[in-house]
Amino acid sequence: MDGDRSEEHHHHDIEIEGGHSFERKISGILDDGSVGFRQPLLARNRKNTTSQIAIVGANSCPIESLDYEIFENDFFKQDWRSRKKIEILQYTFLKWALAFLIGLATGVVGFLNNLAVENIAGFKLLLTGNLMLKEKYFQAFFAFAGCNLILATAAASLCAYIAPAAAGSGIPEVKAYLNGIDAYSILAPSTLFVKIFGSIFGVAAGFVVGKEGPMVHTGACIANLLGQGGSRKYRLTWKWLRFFKNDRDRRDLITCGAAAGVAAAFRAPVGGVLFALEEAASWWRNSLLWRTFFTTAVVAVVLRSLIELCRSGRCGLFGKGGLIMFDVNSGTVLYSTPDLLAVVFLGVVGGVLGSLYNYLVDKVLRTYSLINERGPRFKIMLVMAVSVLSSCCAFGLPWLTQCTPCPIGIGEGKCPSVGRSSIYKSFQCPPNHYNDLSSLLLNTNDDAIRNLFTSRTENEFHISTLAIFFVAVYFLGIITYGIAIPSGLFIPVILAGASYGRLVGRLLGPLSQLDVGLFSLLGAASFLGGTMRMTVSLCVILLELTNNLLMLPLVMLVLLISKTVADCFNKGVYDQIVTMKGLPYMEDHAEPYMRNLVAKDVVSGSLISFSRVEKVGVIWQALKMTRHNGFPVIDEPPFTEDYELCGIALRSHLLVLLQGKRFSKQRTTYGSQILRSCKARDFGKAGLGKGLKIEDLDLSDEEMEMYVDLHPITNTSPYTVLETLSLAKAAILFRQLGLRHLCVVPKTPGRPPIVGILTRHDFMPEHVLGLYPHIDPLK
């Protein structure tokens, strides 16, 4: 029996990380009798049905998983033990310094973004307004639409040719990254560049898009760039930054970056922290909360100082309008039962409309992806078409409404006004009249929201105006998301929600005593709750936006109602986009059907493992033939008494080890020698796409026949589960600890020491339900 078992161990299984399309059978490539490949067992011959390609931005892109576990190999331990006090201080100092820099950079970018948008859009609107005052209507339209088209084309070209990953909101990608899914393009410097400028051009081009999602993505990109310590190409790396060359510390930075992005977009520091906590991050701890808070505090201070600088008028057309802070001054908010009923009604309908929004966005995205797939030119043409449509709506719809006489008692020159953010815009109207719809449509989105939230002027918006505007932004928002420009979802949803709320407020006016401005705010809350399904962070963001804590209970009520209603229909918009893009997101709970399966039921592919002292050729072959990222290392006789699991070695570390060429002619352990001659920092994680590739190795035939001791790079403390552990529990373990590879070990003795490796893809519903199609997903 003993002989039997050792026989089994001399074979090497083949495992494919998370099953990609690799299907060829590898068998008996090497002539060495003791090392070969065995036909995998039937149970392990299954193919993982989820793909390892996802759509990032608008292009498909290979993805990789991240390792949030501490990889405890000998190098790590050596480094850890030899770390001096001064180095720990350096690390702590750097953590805070980087948090500060992220806050500073994100704050500055957020401010410049606003400054640029306000100036570009302001110039455009002034030009149009002046032509309108001269009654040159066609010229005005062409000036308006032309400016929009140029800006839109610029944004689309950047996006299509330089960084396709910068298209869209970016929040789903950041969310996926923090969940452990990486793709080179998500946080690359080119993405950052396009995200900043594309967002400026896109927002200035008058699309119904926001800058909030892009700001979150921008913050994450800045954090990633700072964490990588500049570019290795330009020798701008910094020695200290080696502490951050791992997924764990980098993820912390990116969480701070995402929070800083929200803080910069909304000027909502506490809201930013909560957004990172509630929506973005999958893995959280209290010390990170504190660091995130520090970052957003820096953002708040930076923004405040910069705005202070602009107060003297040195920032062109950038006025108070920059960086939304809406004043909803409704005094003391008192409400009675009919008011509460009105609010409940608002919340329910808002929830329904919000989930319909998600549904339509999903449909439109699927349609657009057919167009976008055809290439950059089609992407740009789609953007141009939407731009022309948006311009026509913005310029055409105000003609539908009647002109309103200016209210009496208003100051000189205020109605019709010349400035751009006023609500008394002349448009085509005769003197002393104004067009209320044009003040919503022919304006920046921020100013339109501010106008909708005003409470001072009870009746300035006609019911028909609000209805037309609501329908227009609702559908424009839906068809705009998904075109190849950076496009946030917050602002379109707030715009539609605010006009919906104000409309309801006007309609229910006789029944409710609440202010229409407050109704507008509650409408925005109901739409946000219905689409994004966040509660606490949205609540705090809205409070910080409007600076009025007294309406807190009403906002909470509306958010809870609309989220509950919308949850009956579909998932939140970001989750929906994550699913649609094919990102293998791990939920924080296990699916019900997983309780009926055990870990070994889903282990897929075949398994390749190495001996502790392995032939170079075998390793090279395995690395070449598969795309696995983790390989089990087995302790074998004569080094140990029996076959034992030594641990897991990563592909990237194997490549570095092979490149170092510290081989031995004999099959002996010489790990301590390797340990002395290499340094932990050699194995630090490079920026994605910058790591070594198998093609970079140059090994002679002689070297192929030599041996290498894998012990120094093997993580000897991998998390393991027994093969009979229920899949639900394995999934929770995997997710809670942020793992990349989870070893499945046999329960009964007398078998190989490892059954297989579970990766993220093995837990995906498509994979599990593909293997067991007859299982009831709800049981």
Added chain:
Amino acid sequence: MDGDRSEEHHHHDIEIEGGHSFERKISGILDDGSVGFRQPLLARNRKNTTSQIAIVGANSCPIESLDYEIFENDFFKQDWRSRKKIEILQYTFLKWALAFLIGLATGVVGFLNNLAVENIAGFKLLLTGNLMLKEKYFQAFFAFAGCNLILATAAASLCAYIAPAAAGSGIPEVKAYLNGIDAYSILAPSTLFVKIFGSIFGVAAGFVVGKEGPMVHTGACIANLLGQGGSRKYRLTWKWLRFFKNDRDRRDLITCGAAAGVAAAFRAPVGGVLFALEEAASWWRNSLLWRTFFTTAVVAVVLRSLIELCRSGRCGLFGKGGLIMFDVNSGTVLYSTPDLLAVVFLGVVGGVLGSLYNYLVDKVLRTYSLINERGPRFKIMLVMAVSVLSSCCAFGLPWLTQCTPCPIGIGEGKCPSVGRSSIYKSFQCPPNHYNDLSSLLLNTNDDAIRNLFTSRTENEFHISTLAIFFVAVYFLGIITYGIAIPSGLFIPVILAGASYGRLVGRLLGPLSQLDVGLFSLLGAASFLGGTMRMTVSLCVILLELTNNLLMLPLVMLVLLISKTVADCFNKGVYDQIVTMKGLPYMEDHAEPYMRNLVAKDVVSGSLISFSRVEKVGVIWQALKMTRHNGFPVIDEPPFTEDYELCGIALRSHLLVLLQGKRFSKQRTTYGSQILRSCKARDFGKAGLGKGLKIEDLDLSDEEMEMYVDLHPITNTSPYTVLETLSLAKAAILFRQLGLRHLCVVPKTPGRPPIVGILTRHDFMPEHVLGLYPHIDPLK
């Protein structure tokens, strides 16, 4: 060799959960040759050096760990599979209904608490004030001190005789519970009763204590009571509540309760959620965030409605003063560089003073515990002594300050005022003069804080007044915490911090343009940051208290600085108390030295395991002789081919199974029979102290010789770690998944299928460093 191994397996190891004082060796009790006890191996003979007794409230009390893992035994699976859609709906409905009820009950209790305090303290203060106006100073003092003494004695008697666990803040206990440490008394109904009334009497008695900590504890007790579904004694249980008879769902409820407590105490719903997240909970998920938010929203609405009811004056002396909401109306907050420097100075000194506060509280607590240990009478005497001292300070210190002439232009009857919350109190002063210190000391704590936060009257507090008040409340707060009454720490810290801040504001007046009311708020923030070390939740609570978002950046800055400074000296006050009470709290990070150890290094005690089909007598013996709560169950031949780990059985389930007396005369598997004849709900977790005890079993000698199949109650999916996993990783696994037992399995084949069980106590630094005294705790 095979024979050898089976020999080993027929022996039963003895393991002691988390090592208590049980030391007797059990050996060869049973005459059946195949079942006996073996001398434990040397490595496992170690005694766990941490105790299983902790100080809860002021008395020591046995503690137990909680199980947040889903216990997947056959009964659970049967129940899960047979669960109908309607039952899932029931469960969902109940979850939300309970959240609603917790919010409602906590809101009402919070309101009544305030109402009672305001009326009792108001009566006392009016009585004293009227006697003072008549210049009957001695009578006034005796009335004042007498009222205080009576109230204090009442609070202390309740605490000492009915529920010692109700003493102190309660936040450390709730924090420990949510970390997985249970003691019967922590959340018992009697604790709830004493907490509510003790807190009312204690606050009304003029102690420098708050009601915030007690409110958190009250909320948690209410949640626990509702989750248990009333009392089984009075047949008030509800069938539906069986879904909540487990630690997991109960913990969720208690998290909601803790959040509701903060929300009710401060009228800060968002702050409550964040407090639960940042300080209280150890285990969090997004759906819980939403439920907690709902609970605090209910609290906010309930409080608002009840205060509305009181507006017409039907609530006695309860005025606007009830339920703190301070208005710091500093208009637009503009600040320059000297202002920022002043704020930084404030934060640094506040951090130092805050950490000194923690240090002194710790010393005082240790001294008091020597007195409190002697019995209830000593507890009461201590409370009386502190009460007399507080009364003397409150009444005596105002004589030290000079009378101030009333400001000119103030309305008739306002200076000196007759009401109780005004700042123009006459005290001993001649007409048209007032004593500013008496308005701080002879007042409720809430009103004193409100007076300190006012910005309207720049100079009404003398520097000497502020200095005397600061010193008085700083030290009174320290000596009051630890006496046997429910006593919150928030209010003493805010009082000391606000007076410190105002003092600094007055002293730095020539240098800084900031309002003294704002300085006062920032001073409170610095003290809170320095003692409690929370950031985000304190920030939001302060914002919700003061209803002014514009000072957010300054508050954030101060909190960050003071926390950073204070962290250099010691731990947060709640962590300190948790440690001092001996509660085995699991931190969310592993200690550095744990990386140098592996799991099997700390497995302590000896191990008792059962066969799958075990003799009743063996089980009974094991349950009687040890206090273990988890026993490994081993699959043995002839039921399986080899020795395998079947899973873990809990003591409570074993007791229920033995009581059911479903035994078999033969050593055969008949699990499915047991499964049919019992129901999952029989194994539901009873309220602590209500479960079966070994003494409740009545087994005949004949029954002792029979067999019982343990499979139906065995959790066949326990989490396991290999014995060579680093202890740091095992600790993270244990903590992140909220485990109670973690099985350590052997790495090399040919050994028993389980090496030992790790429990919470095995990870405690005292235990680990006790085993390895030569290890460097920092490496």
